[in-house]
Amino acid sequence: MKHPGPLLTLLAGLLLGLLTLTLDATAGTSRASSSYQEKPPSPTPTSSTASPAPAASSPSPSRIADASYAGRTDDDSSSVAVSVRGGRAIAYFCDGRSRESWLKGPVLADGSMRLTGGHGAALNGTLRDGVRIRGTVDLDGGHYAFTAPRAVKGSGLYRATATVRGAKVEGGWIVLADGRQVGIVDREGTPSSAPRIDPETGAVTVDGQPLTATPALP
Template sequence: MKPSGPLFTLLAGLLLGIFMLSLNATTGTKAKSSSDAATPTPTAPASTPATSTTPPAAPSPTPTPAPDSDYAGRTADDTAAVSVSVRDGKAIGYFCDGRSQESWLKGDVEDDGSMRLTGTNGARLDGVLHAGKIDGTVEIRDRTWKFTAARAVRPSGLYRATAEVRGAKIDGGWIVLPDGRQVGILNRDGKPVAAPRIDPASGAVVVDGTRLTARPVVP
């Protein structure tokens, strides 16, 4: 016997409803999975670098060049005198015992006041300028003298005279100390003797009856 029309219609509607429910369930799961995949994973915010609180380094002090001046003094054993003239970072020095031993030296003065002056036959003066004086050593022919040379104000300081007198070559060096004492050597054709006194005010000096002028020495 054939089923009636209404029963067939009801059965078909029930099957269609079950199919639709199954389809909706499947579609909803897939949509949810796709939505989850599309959502970006939150990331932690980048940390802000800590601001340094270390104060900037203080600028280095600008070196001060050695002042232009003249210096004169005695060796520690009081057997000789030393004078140094400083101009524009250059220096000329003179060591003299007033009898037979002398040496002219020259070199540079560093911004910290240190200096190394050199002369003939390996002569050397090492010194440091500070507090208005030069402390150092002079080395000549394997012998060393310590000295201190204080700032000298004219007429104190270093003098030299060169000339030809009666056929002889004259070369004289003088150190006028702050207390007025003079130490010098006069060379006649390379032979040293004690130098005659000069007039510090004018530099005048008489050598073998001839008047010469000793002039201040500067680098």
């Protein structure tokens, strides 16, 4: 009986080779699977634009108290009175003889004011500490610095308008804290010194006719 030695050896070698190839293929597949990692999803982009901050609200302008002010120019030649009501002002410049001007305009939150009148007249002033107005008046080529303290009872700015003996009459009065009065009555464009008024009642007599002067308001 012949021994199948060489044949068995050949078959065993073939089987071993096939087994080796199978194991190598399996290992390669496993290595490939383990080396692959799924890329994580990209994070959802977020907006980098921040919401704008709310705009700061503008501060409310401080309210200037209603009051009247009356004083003299630095050269003591004339008087100036200012009445402030509701953020507006009316002023009167008067030398008590022939030079006068009515002016008006707004008062700003910081107390400053630029009032204007006829023929280019201008008053530039500032309310200081709520007790006085310091400023200047420009009128007919003249420049007058003045200080007008806050008016006390009975002092301030007064005005009267009427028709007397067929003529239009307009009077302006500045009553100072010490009782002095400065005023002009204009009769159809002709100015002259005004008679005294009663500060308690405003009563005054112009050309024989009784009138009532009232506080001038803006």
